[in-house]
Amino acid sequence: YFKELTKTLTPLEEEMFHLKESTLTPQVYLRPKESVHVPFKYQTFICGHTFPIQ
Structure with a gap:
């Protein structure tokens, strides 16, 4: 999910991100x-x- 979200083209390890x-x-x-x-x-x-400078 996060790899697609950030358009990262590097390998992603399983279960590296947790919520x-x-x-x-x-x-x-x-x-x-x-x-x-x-x-x-x-x-x-x-x-x-x-905005005008005061």
């Missing part, structure tokens, strides 16, 4: 000396309104 039951926040579990690359998508906004 907390109370908040549905994704968690990543790693073994000792393992590393993970978690890509982030940034959302940008453009606003046409300007």
